[in-house]
Amino acid sequence: xxxxxxxxxxxxxxxxxxxxxxxxxxxxxxxxxxxxxxxxxxxxxxxxxxxxxxxxxxxxxxxxxxxxxxxxxxxxxxxxxxxxxxxxxxxxxxxxxxxxxxxxxxxxxxxxxxxxxxxxxxxxxxxxxxxxxxxxxxxxxxxxxxxxxxxxxxxxxxxxxxxxxxxxxxxxxxxxxxxxxxxxxxxxxxxxxxxxxxxxxxxxxxxxxxxxxxxxxxxxxxxxxxxxxxxxxxxxxxxxxxxxxxxxxxxxxxxxxxxxxxxxxxxxxxxxxxxxxxxxxxxxxxxxxxxxxxxxxxxxxxxxxxxxxxxxxxxxxxxxxxxxxxxxxxxxxxxxxxxxxxxxxxxxxxxxxxxxxxxxxxxxxxxxxxxxxxxxxxxxxxxxxxxxxxxxxxxxxxxxxxxxxxxxxxxxxxxxxxxxxxxxxxxxxxxxxxxxxxxxxxxxxxxxxxxxxxxxxxxxxxxxxxxxxxxxxxxxxxxxxxxxxxxxx
Ligand SMILES: Nc1ncnc2c1ncn2[C@@H]1O[C@H](COP(=O)(O)OP(=O)(O)OP(=O)(O)O)[C@@H](O)[C@H]1O
Ligand SMILES: [Mg+2]
Numbered sequence: 001x002x003x004x005x006x007x008x009x010x011x012x013x014x015x016x017x018x019x020x021x022x023x024x025x026x027x028x029x030x031x032x033x034x035x036x037x038x039x040x041x042x043x044x045x046x047x048x049x050x051x052x053x054x055x056x057x058x059x060x061x062x063x064x065x066x067x068x069x070x071x072x073x074x075x076x077x078x079x080x081x082x083x084x085x086x087x088x089x090x091x092x093x094x095x096x097x098x099x100x101x102x103x104x105x106x107x108x109x110x111x112x113x114x115x116x117x118x119x120x121x122x123x124x125x126x127x128x129x130x131x132x133x134x135x136x137x138x139x140x141x142x143x144x145x146x147x148x149x150x151x152x153x154x155x156x157x158x159x160x161x162x163x164x165x166x167x168x169x170x171x172x173x174x175x176x177x178x179x180x181x182x183x184x185x186x187x188x189x190x191x192x193x194x195x196x197x198x199x200x201x202x203x204x205x206x207x208x209x210x211x212x213x214x215x216x217x218x219x220x221x222x223x224x225x226x227x228x229x230x231x232x233x234x235x236x237x238x239x240x241x242x243x244x245x246x247x248x249x250x251x252x253x254x255x256x257x258x259x260x261x262x263x264x265x266x267x268x269x270x271x272x273x274x275x276x277x278x279x280x281x282x283x284x285x286x287x288x289x290x291x292x293x294x295x296x297x298x299x300x301x302x303x304x305x306x307x308x309x310x311x312x313x314x315x316x317x318x319x320x321x322x323x324x325x326x327x328x329x330x331x332x333x334x335x336x337x338x339x340x341x342x343x344x345x346x347x348x349x350x351x352x353x354x355x356x357x358x359x360x361x362x363x364x365x366x367x368x369x370x371x372x373x374x375x376x377x378x379x380x381x382x383x384x385x386x387x388x389x390x391x392x393x394x395x396x397x398x399x400x401x402x403x404x405x406x407x408x409x410x411x412x413x414x415x416x417x418x419x420x421x422x423x424x425x426x427x428x429x430x431x432x433x434x435x436x437x438x439x440x441x442x443x444x445x446x447x448x449x450x451x452x453x454x455x456x457x458x459x460x461x462x463x464x465x466x467x468x469x470x471x472x473x474x475x476x477x478x479x480x481x482x483x484x485x486x487x488x489x
Contacts, residue, residue, distance in 0.1 A: 030093035037085030168252035190229045216240040271436040279311035321452035328459045335377035339487035343368040349385040366404040374413040374484035388417040396421030420477040433458040
């Protein structure tokens, strides 16, 4: 017998059994008592009609008038008995059904309660069949309760795992409608919420995704890389598995950051190669010229040699800056954070760059309150300041002004290095902190710049718990704003 057949409810098809079921306990008792009473009364009538008059005439020697009177009285008596019997049957059925059905009704109510979700114990008061039924019922409901609790625990555990997963999970039915989507999926797809039953192709519109679904059905498993989100800004790897008649489950892994880092690494390698190629080719060309005879030329010879020295210095600077950067990024630079008197550090850096400023007829001033104490590494702060002031001196035309000013701000010290140079256009502002990014590459290179200065500054400040941003200076120029944690004594 198949499982399906074994689960089929018993057949209850005949009209009689249907009628019997419809009567209920009360009705059955009433009908039984009534039938019994009427049966007795009917039998009495038959006996009365068939035998009693002959018996009275033959054995008791009564006159016909007396016999008629006795029969008449007996009939009345039987009718009375019949009516009383009906009354008693009614009463008995009411009483019996009240006793018998009280516990059954409670059982029925409990069972109905289970259907509505409440599970309660039935009292096993006596030892009769109903009580045995109640016992089975209680055991059944306890088992049901345990199963329901276990299922609820399973569901909660499953729900908690799903909602805390970093990967997006989407379950589809066989017609590609969403049955379930976890929090990560909603966030990744940037849809706000997912309606159960919503076609998944409304949520993920990438053509690669539409191609993925038939492939999963065909091969059981398939994966694809696609762009999702409102502006298709998130890059994901979607892995789908077919669950046969239960649909498809898809797991999406956000690889946006990974792909961005891969692009940064590719760009970085390309940039480093490009930066190194220029001085190396200069060195090579000048060395070849020297070897070709310029070595003995007292007029042109030193010029080629100087070019080689300049380019090798540049190579040295690039390598040193790159090493600095990678050490800062790897966290292998030992930084000692302690409260520093900012005015002293700024004074020292500004003094060391005054000569450079004067050489370009520039004014370099500072205004830092004595009491300001950022928590920072002294060497790192000097390096940051030197980079920023050197940039300001380098990129501001001759005769310009560079000013260093500081103030307390919330739990921070704010340090501004401002100039009245050409300023930096908004489109370059975020990018100038990237490695090798320059607004005017040719000009910066001519000035000996590697394009790594601001990148080193940013990384150092991040390591020190600070930050940097660039703003417009009024009426012209730029302001490099540094924030450092402030020491409060
Ligand atoms: N004060 C400033 N005014 C205008 N442009 C600036 C200023 N500071 C930086 N820049 C722009 O930002 C770019 C990046 O600066 P960064 O200090 O990183 O590199 P660099 O000065 O070219 O080289 P390096 O500092 O490594 O010698 C510069 O090439 C320049 O175009
Ligand atoms: Mg610089």
